[in-house]
Amino acid sequence: MVAYEVIQNLKEIFEGQARQERYKTSKALFQCKMSEGSPVVAHVIKMMGYIQTLEKLGFALNDELPIDVVLQSLPDSFNQFVLNFNMNEINKTLPQLLGMLKTTEAKGKGKKVAKSKGIGKTKPKGKEALKPKGGISEDGKCFHCGKPGHWKRNCPVYLEDVKKAKVVGALVM
Template sequence: MSKNPLTTILEANIFNGTNYNDWLRNLKIVLDFENQTYVLDMYLPRALPEESTHEERLTFEKWHKDNRKVCSIVLASMTNDIQKQYDRHDDVRPIMPRMSQIYAVPDQHIRYAATKVFFDTKMIERSSVQEHGVKMLYLVEKLGDLKADLAKEMYIDVILQSLHPSFDSFIVNYNMNGFDKDLHELINILVQCKATIEKSAQSVLVREASTSKAKGKGARCWRRNKGKTESTTASAQSAPVAPLGMGKGKRKAVRQSLIPKDVCINCHEKGHWKRECPKLLPNQAVKLISANGLQVVNRSRRLRQTVLKFSNGRVVATLV
């Protein structure tokens, strides 16, 4: 007969004296695969009476054959120390009752522990809501096997209370709308809600990143403009300022005197401008004197034509 592939379950969960209930559950899984679980529940005598039928004999032979196989599986799934207590038996009938009396945990203790775990379990931040839901469903089924008489509404309330605070809006919506879902449907809805929450959080992060990037760009432009302003202000402050009381033209002359002089376009000599050219200064002086003389003549002419009058309009004298 080929090897049972499920025996690896017992190899990974070998009986060590403290895990009897879990070990027995795994043992029944393996025996169900081979259709040998009935050996643990049905006991037959070691010998059949002479008036037994052919079918009864076949059943008897099959049971004893399977009994030896089950006994070997049970002994092989124990630690060496426990195995030595039962290896003299070739029948599973005296082994299982004895193990149940010594190692089995009463259902009352198991139910208490399972109930405590069920009510105390809380979803961890950034953990999978699907894994959390599967764990809660396992505890619900375990409490059902232990005859824990809890209503479906109680199970749903405990599962909702165990969720992370990020599901608070979902819980409010669920209770206000009076949804009536079974436990598996509730877990599926929670998985979809978690995906929606994560998608919304990612979109918010993208918007915040783009906003901060734009703000950073504006700050860099502001710093560049501020640097230009400061450099311009510094250069303006470092430039010499004309003393107070000087006219605008004199201040302009002071600023222009700081500019290096180039070639004069009148005499083509270096070191001065056209307005400072020595060859043009005499002509400019003559023009200035002529202009001043012309202004004096015009002023005296206007005085000769002045007419003196009283306030009533009577002419007093006329200056010609």
């Protein structure tokens, strides 16, 4: 009976400390947010440490909750990954999820590097987008009036016809 009483006394002494430690660890886990641009590996490993600490303190999380907590802690740049993960109902362990996130992060960095080198330049907008690059060929003729030197979109006869059609349409209504 002496050993039993010693164990009970130790439980009473350290139970309050374990409760406080469990509270601090669960708070850190649920408030953990990855900042944009920081490495995903370090973030997930830190969260896995919190989860393991909770398990040691007798507060084991089921299989899906740790995955959900990690996915919720990711920044907006991982939104497409999270959407695909949830829509495909992928069942993975935390280490498998970490591998998927590493791959996704590596692909995302490759795209950023490509854009910074000027590969994905934006197209001009407005009137610049409509201008021909090589000019008008000398044998080119307008499809509307048949005269050389302009195209249908710039044809004075065509533009006048369009303007008249709008006026007539407005009067009919």
